[in-house]
Amino acid sequence: MARKAIGIDIGGTGIKGALVDTKQGELLSSRIxxxxxxxGEPEEIASTVKDIVAQLTNRSDRPIGICFPAVVxxxxxxxxANVSKRWIGLDAAKLxxxxxxxxxxxxxxxxAAGVAETRYGAGKGQKGLVIMTTLGTGIGTALIxxxxxIPNAELGHLEIDxxxxxxKASFAAKEREGLSFVQWADRLQRYxxxxxxxxxxxxxxxxxxVSKSHKEFLxxxxxxxxxxxxxxxxxAGIIGAAAVVTKEF
Numbered sequence: 001m002a003r004k005a006i007g008i009d010i011g012g013t014g015i016k017g018a019l020v021d022t023k024q025g026e027l028l029s030s031r032i033x034x035x036x037x038x039x040g041e042p043e044e045i046a047s048t049v050k051d052i053v054a055q056l057t058n059r060s061d062r063p064i065g066i067c068f069p070a071v072v073x074x075x076x077x078x079x080x081a082n083v084s085k086r087w088i089g090l091d092a093a094k095l096x097x098x099x100x101x102x103x104x105x106x107x108x109x110x111x112a113a114g115v116a117e118t119r120y121g122a123g124k125g126q127k128g129l130v131i132m133t134t135l136g137t138g139i140g141t142a143l144i145x146x147x148x149x150i151p152n153a154e155l156g157h158l159e160i161d162x163x164x165x166x167x168k169a170s171f172a173a174k175e176r177e178g179l180s181f182v183q184w185a186d187r188l189q190r191y192x193x194x195x196x197x198x199x200x201x202x203x204x205x206x207x208x209x210v211s212k213s214h215k216e217f218l219x220x221x222x223x224x225x226x227x228x229x230x231x232x233x234x235x236a237g238i239i240g241a242a243a244v245v246t247k248e249f
Contacts, residue, residue: 004028005246006056007238008049008066009109012036012082012137015045017052018235019062020242025120027235029056040083042090046099053100063103065241066096067112071152075106082137105245110134111151112240113230114142117205119243121231128202131155131195132230135208139166139191143199158194165191171210181213185220192223201225207236 003023009016015036019029032052037044053064069081075093080086096104107115114132117123123130127146134140139156142149156166167173169187179187192204204223206214207230214229221227232239 003246005063005065005242006053007112007240007242008052008064009112009237009241010036010045010049010066010068010083011109012040012069015048015052016234016238017049017056018238019056020239022239022243022246025116025232025239025243027238031235031238032056036083040080040087042084042086042092042095045083046095049096050099061102063105063242063245064096064100065112065243065245066104066106067109067237067241068092068106069109071154072106072108072111073152077106103245105241107241107244108140108142108152109237110140111142111149111153112238112244113140113207113232113236114144114205114240115149115243116232116236116240117207117230118144118147120239121236122205122228123203126203129199130203130205131199131201132205132207135169135171135206135210137172138170140208155195158191160190160194165194171208174210181216182220185217188217189221189223192221192225192227196223196225203228205230207233209234 007020016033018027018031021028071078077087077092130144132142141153141155143153169191174184204227211229
């Protein structure tokens with residue numbers, strides 16, 4: 001029997017959701033995507049999530065996993081990326097529980113993607129330390145050690161050469177500065193080499209929308225650690241959030 005949960009992926013521009021089979025790590029419904037309400041205020045985002053859930057199920061007891069662009073500690077959002085600053089220090093778990101009236105779990109968006117890729121995707125069966133990185137507006141990271149998530153690893157903000165290095169190596173930086181893949185790969189080399197030096201991982205997984213173009217830049221990197229593209233693409237956050245709320249990870 002499939003174990004079913006709803007996964008919700010909240011971003012600064014869009015909110016996505018789907019019903020998930022957390023045994024197989026597969027979507028059981030079409031993916032619904034709506035724009036994030038202007039300003040990204042907590043109550044409006046919670047209301048939008050409620051609307052998405054209503055379209056996905058008529059069961060009020062369906063568990064819901066939610067991933068969010070913030071450090072999340074004991075259900076409290078400690079930061080806020082591209083959403084209202086009112087999220088900082090907010091008991092988000094309480095807000096969503098009161099709005100959705102069911103079991104919920106909230107976690108960082110990169111952590112959710114890391115859970116999904118390790119449980120069902122590119123890192124399945126991998127022992128030791130797996131580092132998931134998402135290259136987008138910034139650099140999100142997740143650490144998975146022998147199948148256990150180490151939450152809230154904000155390693156996109158590593159200081160390298162005196163800079164918060166996501167400002168140099170994110171996909172947004174590539175686009176902003178008009179870098180070629182070769183030029184961008186030089187910056188990624190600096191970033192991944194530093195992660196490698198500090199943590200000696202067993203595997204790097206690279207996600208984010210640009211990962212579909214992985215053949216343009218991953219072969220240019222010279223690392224001791226294997227580095228591979230993510231497999232679950234835009235569904236990773238949804239699937240990982242659902243897996244966490246049903247304890248499949």
